[in-house]
Structure formats: C-alpha cells, structure tokens
Amino acid sequence: MSSLPRVKAAASRIHLFNLSPAQGSQHKQKRLGRGQGSGRGGTSGKGHKGQKARAGNGKPKPGFEGGQTEITKLFPKKGFVNPNAKVYAAVNLDRIQAWIDQGRLESSPEKPITVRDLLLSGCIHDAKDGVKLLGDGAEELKTPIHITPARASKSAIQAVEKLGGTVFCKYYNDLALRDCLKGRTDRTEAAPARQPDILWYTDWNNRGYLSPQALAKMPPAITNPRWKELSKQLLAHKTQEYDRAK
C-alpha cells in the first residue's frame, strides 16, 4: 500500500491543533533499553561485558588514557600566577574618536573622560583593574581629548598631546576604582603605597598625576588639595640625605 504524499494544506485556518514544528527541526530522544524494535534494547548500545559496559562512567578518572601518560601530565608545570597582577582594560584612540563622533563621549579639561564615562557609554564592557589608553589608530584621532586613565602608553600620550589634549594617569586601588565607577565622591582616594606604583605615578614621563609638572598643569577642578603634599613627600627620596657608612 503506497503512502499518500504529504500535502501541506497551506490555505487552511490556523488553530492550536494544526501547528507542527519545521521538518527536521526536532530530533527524537535516544531511549535505551526499551525493547528490540527500538534498536537500542538489551545491552543498550554498550556491547557485552567489560569495564565500559558497567554502570557509571567506565573510566577510572577523567582524562585517563588507559595507562599512557595523560596529556595533562606530559608537560611540566611552569611558573606561578601573581594574585596582585593588574589587568587593564585597553582602549585605543580610534575607538575613542569613533565614540566622540557618535556623540557618546565628550571631554573638557574640567570634566575629563574617566573610566566611568567609558563604561557607561559602552566604550569598554568591563573596567577590570582600570583603563589603559593605547595608541592604535592614532591617525584617526581628530579632536583634543582630556582623559584620566590608570595608565597610558607613550605613543598614546604623544598623539593626544599633539592635538592639544591632556592625559593624566591616576592611581586607582580597588576601592577607588569602585567609587569612580559608582560616581561616589565622599571618600578620599588612596595614594599609591607600593614602591613601583609610587615611582610610576610621580614620573612626568608617564604623565603620572603626582609628578610636579602634572600638578602644575592640571586644572583645579580635577585636583585634590592632598596631592601637592603627597607629591612632595613621595618625591622626597630623590633629594634626601643619608648617613653613609664610613
């Protein structure tokens, strides 16, 4: 008896009872051990006896390769992971220019672009430990921008200052970054305490905010009166006198 061809009644009314999924879109579930006719009865696709035919996994442990040295054991361990390492969210100059063109970012010396502005405008998706300004696409930068990232590359600094913008790198610890992102200004932002951080943020080459040249150039609207004193104390080591052993 030949099967009747399936004619789709394209013009019939649509009811709850004549809806069906697209042909080939839904796959029947594999049901093991339900009789010979299903093709997966009896031993349920496991063959006869042996370790693999038993209940449970069939392997002594994950990644076991029958005794051959596992791929996870072939290669030696190396190094360590530094829990204090900082990962910065990179932002390139071409991206910032594109955002400015779309009207999603704007900057002025009194209101520089902060990590909060970058996050809310969608320029970065995650602030991580701060934002680092990088110089890819420096040719596309057309407008002078004023930005206070956590770090900035030398080429980015050059490109921004060539157009008359300003870059001042500010130190953000975890709490200060969180406050900046939430827009909280009631707490005092901590000064850098680790020696490498102090040396970095007091260096004008990096446009560190605690360098004397940066403090002179920064508009008063964005400075904290503490910073002048901090800068003086943190740079005292450069001209300090020591007792030397004779």
Add this chain to the structure above:
Amino acid sequence: MLAAVRQTFRRLPQCACLSTAATDSLANSPPLGLLKTAEVASRVLGVGQGSGVQALPVTLPVLLTMSSLIRPESGTTAPSDQLVELDPSVFAHPIRRDILHLCVVHHLDGLRQGSANTKSRGEVRGSGRKIRPQKGTGNARLGDGQSPMLRGGGVAFGPKPRDFSTKLPRKVIQMGMRVALSAKLREQSLGVVESLEWQGIKTKPLVERLRELGWEKTLFVTGREEVPVGLEKSASNILGVDTVTAEELNVYDAVKWHRIILDISAIQWFEQTLGRDARVQ
C-alpha cells in the same frame, strides 16, 4: 529601492489613517479591503493616476475596514466606510506555522505545574533491616523492605517536582506575535474598532450587541494600560468573550481565540513594538 520604500512609509501617517472611501468601491471588495493597485500606488507615492510609469513599492500597506462596538448613529459615517492602514510587516507577515508551534509549546511548557512526586527507596518509611538472611532461604537475596523490587517499596526513577518551563528567544516570540496577527487578518478574524469604551456594566446589553455583530468567541485587545471598565465588567461573565491589554496578549491566546478585535491604540502599540523601526536599531 528599499530605502525609497522606507521613505514612502515614513511619509505616511503613523498608522491609523481613517479615511472615508466610497461605499460602492468597498461593497464588492473582500473584508480584507485591498483597494485597486493603481489607487493604492497613487495614494502611497502621491502621484496622480495615469501620470506615467512609476515603480511600485515592494509591499503595499494592508487596508482593513473598521467595525464598531457601539451601535453607530444614523448621522455619522458608518464604520464600514472607514479604512485603517496596517503596517504590512506586522499584519501581512509571511505565515510561519513552525514559529507559532514554538511559541505555543513554550507557553504551555510554562503553564505546567510540575508537581508530580514519588517516594524513592530512600524516602519510603521503613527501617534498613535486612528482611531475610542472605543465604539459606531458597529465594532471592533482599536488603531493606523499601527496594523498588518489592511491593510497598519506593519508585525507581519516578517523577520528582521539576520546572518544565523552557526559554525561547525574545525575537522568536515577537515574530510569533506578528505571524499570529497576520494569520488572523488573513482568515478575516481580525477586526478593528476605534475604541473599546462601553457604557454601563450590565452584561445583558453587551450580550445583545455581540449577538447583533455575530462576535461569538472574541478577544478584545486594547492598547491602553487598562481595559476600559465598562467592557471589562460587562464581559466578565460572558462565556467566549474576554478582554486583555496589548502588553499582556500572548501568542497562544492570539492563535486560540477565534476572533480578535483590536482598538486603534492596540494597533499603534503593536506597530511600535513589533514594527520594522523597532527591529532595525
């Protein structure tokens, strides 16, 4: 070409264009009041008829004759003389039964209570005492009395309360709504009224009016935040009639109900949320 089409549609009024058209031209046309191509083209392109060859838009706006819940007064224009222009991307969408299937199954999955429960051998009340010695009796070895092998024992792999709800992409549900509305329009089961305001809260006048109109199993959809009180209260006790807001309307109900009556604010709501402009970001 498509840009030109989009431009022409933006020049058209947002949606509900109530225009009086000659009754005789409508008398012979099907309820899905599509006027003659040339007439529509001249309206859409703003060009006088017979002014030369013009490229027609790819999709023509869908036109539907209006209805009225309140008996129209003799002096005013009859609602059947009025047309409403519907966005074709919402109301003349290609019919996709498989999308409707997905939306309906997703809806019904979410309705499941999922409260079937059985006790496993660990939950059946009983002690862990071995009920007969391992060896010596000629029968099979048995442990505690709650084993699924035994009468009164627990169920092996029985149902447990679980969540049967599934997830479906938001855009599939939106397309399902467009397909459902288009299907209703195509089957001449969609009506548009100017407003769903109804005077009074007694059931009887509404039952009489609905019998006049022949609106037996209808769902009234309003685009406002709440269904008008008069209609809601009057229809609450009528079997086969229900009221809902456009926001709360789901694809299941749009397919289930035999007839759907929308008011102008509902049309606007659907065109705003499901139309081309809402999709193209």
